[in-house]
Amino acid sequence: MKRLAVKNLLGRPGRTAALFFLVLLLSLTLCGGGLVLSSLRTGLGSLENRLGADVIVMPAKAALKTDLDTLFLQGTIGPYYMNMSTVDKIAKTEGISRLSTQIFLSSMRASCCSIPIQVIGFDPESDFTVSSWLKESRQGSLDEGRLLVGSRVNANPGESIKLYNISCPVAGQLQPTGTGLDTAVYCTLPTIRTLMTAAEDLGGYSSISGDPSETVSAVYIKVKEGVDPKDVADSINVHVRKVKAVQTRSVITTVADSLSGLERILTLLIIAAAVLVWLVLFAAFTLMTGERKKEFATLRLCGLSRGRLAGLVFREAAIVSLLGSAAGVGLSFLLVHAFSGALGNALGLPFLLPSAGTAATLALAALFGCLLAGPLAAAVSARKLSRADTGLILREG
Amino acid sequence: MAIVEFKEVSRVYRNGDHEQRALDRVNLQLEEGKFIVILGPSGAGKSTLLNLLGGLDNPTEGTIMVKGRDISTLSANELADYRAASVGFVFQSYNLIPTLTVIENVALVKEIAPKPLSSHDMLKAVGLADHIHQFPSELSGGEQQRVSIARALAKNPDILLCDEPTGALDSETGVVVLKLLLSMAREMGKTIIIVTHNQNIAKMADVVIRVKNGKIQSCEEQANPMSVDEVDW
Numbered sequence: 001m002k003r004l005a006v007k008n009l010l011g012r013p014g015r016t017a018a019l020f021f022l023v024l025l026l027s028l029t030l031c032g033g034g035l036v037l038s039s040l041r042t043g044l045g046s047l048e049n050r051l052g053a054d055v056i057v058m059p060a061k062a063a064l065k066t067d068l069d070t071l072f073l074q075g076t077i078g079p080y081y082m083n084m085s086t087v088d089k090i091a092k093t094e095g096i097s098r099l100s101t102q103i104f105l106s107s108m109r110a111s112c113c114s115i116p117i118q119v120i121g122f123d124p125e126s127d128f129t130v131s132s133w134l135k136e137s138r139q140g141s142l143d144e145g146r147l148l149v150g151s152r153v154n155a156n157p158g159e160s161i162k163l164y165n166i167s168c169p170v171a172g173q174l175q176p177t178g179t180g181l182d183t184a185v186y187c188t189l190p191t192i193r194t195l196m197t198a199a200e201d202l203g204g205y206s207s208i209s210g211d212p213s214e215t216v217s218a219v220y221i222k223v224k225e226g227v228d229p230k231d232v233a234d235s236i237n238v239h240v241r242k243v244k245a246v247q248t249r250s251v252i253t254t255v256a257d258s259l260s261g262l263e264r265i266l267t268l269l270i271i272a273a274a275v276l277v278w279l280v281l282f283a284a285f286t287l288m289t290g291e292r293k294k295e296f297a298t299l300r301l302c303g304l305s306r307g308r309l310a311g312l313v314f315r316e317a318a319i320v321s322l323l324g325s326a327a328g329v330g331l332s333f334l335l336v337h338a339f340s341g342a343l344g345n346a347l348g349l350p351f352l353l354p355s356a357g358t359a360a361t362l363a364l365a366a367l368f369g370c371l372l373a374g375p376l377a378a379a380v381s382a383r384k385l386s387r388a389d390t391g392l393i394l395r396e397g
Numbered sequence: 398m399a400i401v402e403f404k405e406v407s408r409v410y411r412n413g414d415h416e417q418r419a420l421d422r423v424n425l426q427l428e429e430g431k432f433i434v435i436l437g438p439s440g441a442g443k444s445t446l447l448n449l450l451g452g453l454d455n456p457t458e459g460t461i462m463v464k465g466r467d468i469s470t471l472s473a474n475e476l477a478d479y480r481a482a483s484v485g486f487v488f489q490s491y492n493l494i495p496t497l498t499v500i501e502n503v504a505l506v507k508e509i510a511p512k513p514l515s516s517h518d519m520l521k522a523v524g525l526a527d528h529i530h531q532f533p534s535e536l537s538g539g540e541q542q543r544v545s546i547a548r549a550l551a552k553n554p555d556i557l558l559c560d561e562p563t564g565a566l567d568s569e570t571g572v573v574v575l576k577l578l579l580s581m582a583r584e585m586g587k588t589i590i591i592v593t594h595n596q597n598i599a600k601m602a603d604v605v606i607r608v609k610n611g612k613i614q615s616c617e618e619q620a621n622p623m624s625v626d627e628v629d630w
Contacts, residue, residue, distance in 0.1 A: 004505070007496055007501065008494075298493075299509075300477070301492075302480070302506050303477050303509045306474075
């Protein structure tokens with residue numbers, strides 16, 4: 001009977017291919033949809049981890065020009081800077097536990113630079129947002145003049161990137177975050193200040209004002225335990241001029257709200273598509289089982305019990321469903337992986353593929369969902385059909 | 398020795414208030430190894446008789462003994478086992494599985510029947526040893542019917558039930574099939590029961606049973622049945 005199931009499948013290639021395609025579609029919908037949703041959730045989680053700070057302070061001009069919601073999806077705030085004296089004033093605000101500065105610089109699309117890229121300079125000693133990520137990525141210390149590159153920057157450790165005619169060796173590559181941070185490079189403050197000086201010499205950054213060693217782009221603040229970040233942000237906004245303090249929680253909340261809305265729509269679409277394909281699949285298996293009533297009646301006549309007949313049909317459907325759903329799962333991973341960047345950009349949300357465990361769970365759920373449709377429909381139909389008048393079916397031919 | 402015995406067997410079909418008595422208190426004894434023909438007009442109860450004997454249905458009343466075993470009260474699964482072990486079927490339509498070759502169609506029963514015979518031997522017996530790897534669609538009607546007979550015989554049944562086995566064949570091919578069935582009774586000792594409208598087939602039978610309105614009208618033994626070639630087809 002095992003061979004009969006395979007023979008039947010091979011003997012009707014058109015029918016088998018149609019069923020295979022339907023199962024693949026169902027599996028693709030379930031697994032692919034699940035992967036997209038899961039990637040968005042993972043991306044948001046990653047964004048939360050990466051932000052680390054409770055409050056971010058940036059030049060007021062930058063705050064006016066920058067969409068705060070996408071600030072950390074883009075990675076940087078553009079070519080706006082504030083003086084170190086401003087940082088000193090910010091540091092005097094009550095309730096601050098830790099404070100660290102970062103400098104953002106964009107490379108030029110010119111012969112002086114290998115690639116157009118965002119450069120982020122940070123202070124490893126005071127930093128509490130990037131360093132933990134570096135540790136997760138198991139990268140070594142970042143010496144002066146060297147760079148760490150984001151996961152989507154096309155440069156390998158050992159190679160060099162030319163920025164403003166300065167060749168910077170790549171020390172390592174960071175783990176993906178699913179945000180714009182993946183397309184940036186990271187270096188220490190002295191390195192980025194050297195690059196800023198070089199940029200000024202080349203006329204690439206006219207808006208840099210004053211001594212590069214005295215400017216920063218943003219200040220990251222961790223508040224003391226029990227202190228409300230809102231109070232700290234408000235205090236800075238009131239007491240320090242020409243800056244804008246933002247709670248990171250508000251950025252996260254806005255992104256989370258967008259994600260939540262999108263998640264609802266996507267979930268509904270996935271459920272609707274899956275139910276539709278499931279119904280088509282159920283109908284297809286039922287119709288095809290009906291078409292084969294003569295064949296089943298013959299087997300019943302030969303002495304095959306209802307249970308064994310249902311088993312035979314179940315086996316056939318299970319083979320097609322397993323192959324189709326496995327192909328669908330494979331295709332889902334392939335497509336979501338290949339287009340993860342494009343999907344993240346199109347949705348305007350952090351997009352990071354989930355862990356292997358989550359991915360495996362999704363794959364298993366999709367396989368289970370597919371196996372619920374075909375084999376069940378086929379076995380139910382076969383059992384129903386086996387109760388029909390076998391003799392009559394065969395006499396009618 | 399009686400291989401089949403019907404005792405007061407009735408089969409009543411009910412549809413709401415309407416009741417149809419397809420078989421009405423039938424009593425019948427059939428001997429082993431005989432070539433038996435059941436004749437009767439449409440709706441006489443021939444097919445019901447065949448269904449009950451073939452284990453496709455249970456009687457409403459009475460008992461059916463096959464080789465001393467009462468099959469009238471068997472469950473669906475027990476009837477499936479009975480069909481697998483004791484009876485083979487041949488219908489007017491050949492009912493071969495189109496995706497399987499000739500040998501695979503016959504070998505199919507090996508996984509169902511408890512004491513199957515060699516598929517090759519059965520195909521040889523029906524004269525199709527050279528066609529074993531062909532598909533049913535590549536065979537003529539007569540050849541397909543012979544495959545279906547080989548499949549029925551490969552189960553090694555005690556009784557072969559044939560419902561209009563030559564109905565879809567031309568007379569020449571029909572004769573070949575009837576000769577084959579007759580030889581199964583004569584040489585292999587199988588009990589062959591043929592249900593037909595065709596009066597000519599009755600001339601070659603050991604026993605002719607006439608059915609009308611759900612009752613056995615007559616059951617005649619023919620001491621000297623004609624050979625297939627003697628019958629005017």
